[in-house]
Amino acid sequence: MSRTVRVDTVVVGAGMAGLACAADLCDAGLEVLLLEASRDVGGRMASDRRDGYVLDHGFQVFNTAYPQVRQRVDLAALRLRPFDPGYVLALGDRRLPLVDPTRRPGELVPAVTGLLGAGLRPRDLAALAAMSGRDMLAPPRLLKRGPDLTTRQALRRAGLDDAFVDTVLAPFLRGVFLEPQLETSGRFFHLVWRSMLRGSLCLPERGIGAVPRQLADRLPLGTLRLGAGVERLTDDGVALTNGLAVHARAVVVAAGPTAARALLPSLPLTPTHAVTTAHHAAPEAPWPEKALLVDGNGPLLHTSVVSNVQPRYAPAGVALVSTSLPGVADEEQLVAAEARLAELYRTSTRAWERVAVHRVREALPASPAPWPLSRTSRLAPGRHVCGDHRATASVQGALASGARAAREVLHDLTRSQTASRPRGRAARAPARADTAAG
Ligand SMILES: Cc1cc2nc3c(=O)[nH]c(=O)nc-3n(C[C@H](O)[C@H](O)[C@H](O)COP(=O)(O)OP(=O)(O)OC[C@H]3O[C@@H](n4cnc5c(N)ncnc54)[C@H](O)[C@@H]3O)c2cc1C
Numbered sequence: 001m002s003r004t005v006r007v008d009t010v011v012v013g014a015g016m017a018g019l020a021c022a023a024d025l026c027d028a029g030l031e032v033l034l035l036e037a038s039r040d041v042g043g044r045m046a047s048d049r050r051d052g053y054v055l056d057h058g059f060q061v062f063n064t065a066y067p068q069v070r071q072r073v074d075l076a077a078l079r080l081r082p083f084d085p086g087y088v089l090a091l092g093d094r095r096l097p098l099v100d101p102t103r104r105p106g107e108l109v110p111a112v113t114g115l116l117g118a119g120l121r122p123r124d125l126a127a128l129a130a131m132s133g134r135d136m137l138a139p140p141r142l143l144k145r146g147p148d149l150t151t152r153q154a155l156r157r158a159g160l161d162d163a164f165v166d167t168v169l170a171p172f173l174r175g176v177f178l179e180p181q182l183e184t185s186g187r188f189f190h191l192v193w194r195s196m197l198r199g200s201l202c203l204p205e206r207g208i209g210a211v212p213r214q215l216a217d218r219l220p221l222g223t224l225r226l227g228a229g230v231e232r233l234t235d236d237g238v239a240l241t242n243g244l245a246v247h248a249r250a251v252v253v254a255a256g257p258t259a260a261r262a263l264l265p266s267l268p269l270t271p272t273h274a275v276t277t278a279h280h281a282a283p284e285a286p287w288p289e290k291a292l293l294v295d296g297n298g299p300l301l302h303t304s305v306v307s308n309v310q311p312r313y314a315p316a317g318v319a320l321v322s323t324s325l326p327g328v329a330d331e332e333q334l335v336a337a338e339a340r341l342a343e344l345y346r347t348s349t350r351a352w353e354r355v356a357v358h359r360v361r362e363a364l365p366a367s368p369a370p371w372p373l374s375r376t377s378r379l380a381p382g383r384h385v386c387g388d389h390r391a392t393a394s395v396q397g398a399l400a401s402g403a404r405a406a407r408e409v410l411h412d413l414t415r416s417q418t419a420s421r422p423r424g425r426a427a428r429a430p431a432r433a434d435t436a437a438g
Contacts, residue, residue, distance in 0.1 A: 003244060007031045009409055010238055010248040012230045012263065015043025016395055017387040018254030019215040020072065020402030021409075026220050028410050033246055034219065035238070037229035040209070041216040043256065044360065045395070047207025051355075052315030054207040058360045059277045059304070059322045062208060065199020068399035074214060079205035081310040084291045087172055090344050091296035094118055098168065100197065101129075102136075120164060127159035128168075135190050136197040143190040148370035151177070154186025172294045175301035175324060177393070178273035178364050185371035188392050195396070201292075203310035211395075233263055233383070249416075250382045250409045254402060257365050257389040264379060270389045272362040275301070276329035277322055278337060280352045285319035286345035298340045299333070300325055321345075321352070328359045365389035373397075377405035384409055 011022045014036035022034040040046060046057040061083065064075055085100040096115055101108040115125060135143065149157065151173065155165050170182060176192065177184040204210040216224055229241040237247040253260050257270035282305075287293075290309045294302045303323040307314035314320035325337055334357065342349040365388055374391050377384035386405035391397035 004247060005033065005244070006247045007033045008248065008413065009033075009250045009252060010035060010246045011252045011254055012238060013037075013043065013254035013256070013259070013387070014041040014212070014216065014224060014226075015254060015256070015387065016045060016212055016215070016398035017390075017402035017405070018043075018252070019212055019219075020068070020399040021252050021254055021386055021406045022219060022223060022402075023072070023215060024403055024406035025409060026223060028406070030410070030413070032223050033248070034224045035228040035230055035240065035246070036224065036226050037241075039226055040213075041224065041226070042209045042212035044363065045208050045212050047209035048356070049207070052318075053279070053281070053320055053355055054310075054313045055279050055356045055358075056208045056277075056322070058275055058358045058363060059302075059306075059324045060208045061201040062204060062211060063195050063199050063201055063395065065195040066394070066396035066399070068396050068403065072215065072399065073211060077214060078202075078210055080200070080202035081205070082200040082202045082290075083304070083309050084289065085200070087292040087294050087302070088289065089168060089171065089294050089296045090298070091118060091167070095293070096168075096296075097291075098172075102197075115168075120168065121161070123159075124161050124164035124168075128164075131155075131158040131160070132193065132197055135194040140191065140194070143194065144187050144373065149186040150181075150183045150369040151186050151189040152182035153369075154189055155182070157186075167296065171296045172292075172302070174326065175292075175294065177367075178275050178301075178326065179366065180326070183366075183368045185367050185369040185373075185392075187369075187373060188367055188371060191373075191392070192394065203306060203313065205310060205312045207313075230263065248382075249413055250384060252377065252384040252386060252405050252409060254386050254405070256362055256387060258362060260385055260387060260389070264383070264385055266379065267385065271366040273364045273366060274326075274328050274359070274361045275363040276325045276327065276333075276360070277358045278325070278329075278334055279355045279357070280321045280323070280338075280341070280349070281314065281355050282319040282321055282349075282352045286321065286341075286347045293344055295340065295344065298344070300337055300340055300344070303341060303344060320355070328361060329357075364393040367393050374400065374404060377401070377408045378412070381412070 008030040011018045011034045025032045048055045086098045089096045097111045099107045099111045174180045230238045231241045261267045301324040306322045307320040384405045386401040388398040391401040
């Protein structure tokens with residue numbers, strides 16, 4: 001790159017939001033530079049390949065029902081393998097399957113019998129079924145209507161008793177939202193629940209990082225610069241840490257919440273939730289299931305034999321077990337987690353090898369109720385921001401926020417077109433993406 005570059009728009013950060021924003025702006029005919037500080041795209045969606053393992057940077061599932069995903073991602077090319085729908089709840093010495101009766105009707109009766117045998121009330125199971133039916137079938141605008149409650153309040157409103165929520169749903173949801181109190185926006189909860197019921201939770205053959213790489217591969221050549229950290233915004237663009245300057249008519253900051261605030265000090269502080277994921281190699285799979293095993297009354301969030309789901313995650317003859325713990329776990333907590341894994345899988349973990357540990361301090365931005373599902377990207381003329389912290393803490397939220405930023409940049413640049421230099425191609429507004437969050 002020469003010392004100074006001129007483009008229409010510079011996008012800072014090649015996570016899902018920045019990739020979506022850059023793609024839409026390029027599609028509209030703008031000259032775009034997407035600057036990424038690290039050596040790969042994807043931000044929080046990243047994977048390593050090491051010694052035959054695929055190691056995602058934190059256990060993460062890919063949801064095929066997200067509207068933005070359906071619109072942008074070539075799902076077949078990812079060679080996805082699905083988890084079994086629902087989850088298995090480990091409660092004391094019981095393992096209770098929470099099945100999706102619409103997909104596995106044959107498993108409904110034993111599952112309900114197990115739940116009733118564990119002391120759960122038929123009334124709560126009926127309320128859960130009614131809520132799930134509504135979330136699955138109702139149009140998203142209905143789920144977004146009315147005042148936003150916390151997830152706990154929303155569950156109460158759906159007729160679910162607190163004791164049932166604490167026993168059955170909270171252990172699963174704290175692994176989704178990474179907060180135990182269920183203070184997260186209830187609207188966001190219903191949209192996430194909907195997308196889980198309507199889609200499949202999957203793992204791509206080459207790891208979760210294959211998703212952003214696919215989006216990056218579609219960008220016009222020369223759009224993406226890796227190892228290009230932005231130090232600060234300037235009056236007419238950005239200055240990079242390596243001394244280069246980029247002049248642009250618009251700047252979109254698509255960094256995570258803290259990095260975005262470092263570049264845009266007027267942004268409000270967004271609290272974030274942390275998670276730790278430990279990947280273990282086991283000489284054989286400790287159980288045959290392709291399910292998420294949720295720790296109902298222990299220190300873990302959940303665990304899964306990911307190589308049962310996606311065999312490419314481990315070399316032949318070995319199993320890969322991925323386990324999430326709340327917060328930033330220290331060595332003592334990891335050792336305790338290994339003991340707990342032995343209880344959960346009812347096997348010895350002595351021969352297991354810890355292959356990798358990912359501690360993600362800023363895994364998810366907090367989104368307590370009331371939470372706006374989508375916010376404008378505009379901060380000042382020519383300055384925009386996007387990312388999951390501006391929408392919902394999810395892949396859908398990040399992509400939708402990036403799409404919204406692209407629409408707003410295009411709108412603003414088109415309005416000031418007369419002042420801009422003549423262009424060969426007229427800027428075309430991208431088709432409005434479904435911004436349903438969740
Ligand atoms: C462990 C874990 C599990 C998750 N599980 C799920 C899940 O199951 N389902 C789901 O929907 N979501 C999940 N998420 C959330 C999802 O991954 C994020 O919401 C989404 O990836 C955020 O994308 P983003 O583009 O907003 O931000 P980021 O991914 O944070 O991308 C920001 C990018 O900006 C770059 N950057 C920062 N500062 C600069 C700078 N100054 N100059 C240049 N570049 C810069 C960063 O390097 C990064 O690449 C999970 C997240 C984690 C961490």
